[in-house]
Amino acid sequence: MLDIKYIRENTEIVKKGVKDKQLESTVDIEKLVKLDQKFLSLLKKVEAARAARNQLSDDVAKFEGAARKSLIEKATKTKEELLVMERDLRDLKEQIDAIALWVPNPPADDVPYGKDASGNKVVKTVGKKRSFAFKPKDHLELGARLGIIDVERGVKIGGFRSYFLVNQGAELSQAILRLAADHMKKQGFDFYEVPWMVNREYLIGTGYFPWGEEDHYKTQDDQGLIGTAEVSLTSYYANEILSEGDLPKKLAGISPCFRREVGSHGVDTKGVYRVHQFMKVEQVVLVAEGEEISREWHEKMLGYSEDILKMLDLPYQVLLMCTGDMGAGQRKKYDIETWFPAQEAYRETHSDSYFLDFQARRLNIRYKKKSGELKFVSTLNNTVAATPRLMAAVLENYQREDGSVEIPPVLRDYLGYAEISPHS
Numbered sequence: 001m002l003d004i005k006y007i008r009e010n011t012e013i014v015k016k017g018v019k020d021k022q023l024e025s026t027v028d029i030e031k032l033v034k035l036d037q038k039f040l041s042l043l044k045k046v047e048a049a050r051a052a053r054n055q056l057s058d059d060v061a062k063f064e065g066a067a068r069k070s071l072i073e074k075a076t077k078t079k080e081e082l083l084v085m086e087r088d089l090r091d092l093k094e095q096i097d098a099i100a101l102w103v104p105n106p107p108a109d110d111v112p113y114g115k116d117a118s119g120n121k122v123v124k125t126v127g128k129k130r131s132f133a134f135k136p137k138d139h140l141e142l143g144a145r146l147g148i149i150d151v152e153r154g155v156k157i158g159g160f161r162s163y164f165l166v167n168q169g170a171e172l173s174q175a176i177l178r179l180a181a182d183h184m185k186k187q188g189f190d191f192y193e194v195p196w197m198v199n200r201e202y203l204i205g206t207g208y209f210p211w212g213e214e215d216h217y218k219t220q221d222d223q224g225l226i227g228t229a230e231v232s233l234t235s236y237y238a239n240e241i242l243s244e245g246d247l248p249k250k251l252a253g254i255s256p257c258f259r260r261e262v263g264s265h266g267v268d269t270k271g272v273y274r275v276h277q278f279m280k281v282e283q284v285v286l287v288a289e290g291e292e293i294s295r296e297w298h299e300k301m302l303g304y305s306e307d308i309l310k311m312l313d314l315p316y317q318v319l320l321m322c323t324g325d326m327g328a329g330q331r332k333k334y335d336i337e338t339w340f341p342a343q344e345a346y347r348e349t350h351s352d353s354y355f356l357d358f359q360a361r362r363l364n365i366r367y368k369k370k371s372g373e374l375k376f377v378s379t380l381n382n383t384v385a386a387t388p389r390l391m392a393a394v395l396e397n398y399q400r401e402d403g404s405v406e407i408p409p410v411l412r413d414y415l416g417y418a419e420i421s422p423h424s
Helices: 004-009 011-020 029-060 065-100 139-146 151-158 168-186 200-205 230-237 291-311 358-363 389-397 409-415
Strands: 121-126 190-193 241-243 249-258 277-287 316-320 332-340 345-356 366-368 374-376 378-387
Touching (some): 004 065, 011 029, 029 065, 168 190, 168 277, 168 291, 168 389, 168 409, 230 358, 277 291, 291 316, 291 332, 291 378, 345 358, 358 378, 378 389
Parallel strands (some): 190 249, 241 366
Antiparallel strands (some): 121 316, 277 378
């Protein structure tokens, strides 16, 4: 959520952010500004009426007889008028807050304009693509032949976009997650297993509601199933005041992630690339105010994810996301796309974003400066490893002509074997 004062003083910037993020149909900034003006005008009247009420209360004690009676009548009338104005003020505040929830975070100055994914910019390409003396198979065919991915029975049990990982498939997936978790612990992150079902206020707080509400599963208790551990980790300090000396707070967590994939019908229906349930290790950092601090951490967190891909020796590219493909809450966002040889394409495996105080205002996470002043923290998050998507990239990049798959050296100590073959 943006500070209403910021919206008031930077209306054109906010309107441009709404337009550039293709969200004009979701929020009316002009209406919000007019309601804010009415609120400020009424607030002055309320404050004046409160002062008059207090003065009349003091004056009543100083008079007797008719003068006292007249003052009491004035005080009663003022009180009644004040009650009406305070009710109207509360109503205006509720209307303002309801609209403000839909106001996106304006993109940073260096974010490229674009209406959709076609506007994203490749900023880095890393790693050498493997040469195959044969036509590479996709991960689904490899997994089925090796007996480690079973989509047919997954769909039977769980419906569309469901799957089983079997034996070495499950082990490979877990090994990737353990590698990611161990790497983040080495970087000084506290590690968490997080709640998978969260109260609605924390999906609103992290900015997944109201925009992405249709893409989340809900329980009968109106809780939401998280689409990423970011929700739980970022909300960990909700409604708390931290010390400036405690920052940065570095949190990493593992969780299943649940996504309805609304709007992706007919897209990536083959294999285990786009599914309703997957596992992910996520990183979240809370830092002090100041865009330069957030930008420094944004790059650093990108590097942690790149470390995983380098350790796995997987080619990848980094994209700077354009305004129309970056999400409502993000100030700036990178995606990492890993090379899938069977598709002859880079596919998204990681997302790295910073928000400034956008999430912290919604979650009321503050810190006390050495001066005693209270400020909202700034938040960032990034994928460390998501699987089976990353597992699929390993299968495709490490396949052999005979249908076996070599295990990346960095994972062999986790697994205790160096290959997966049809006969293993």
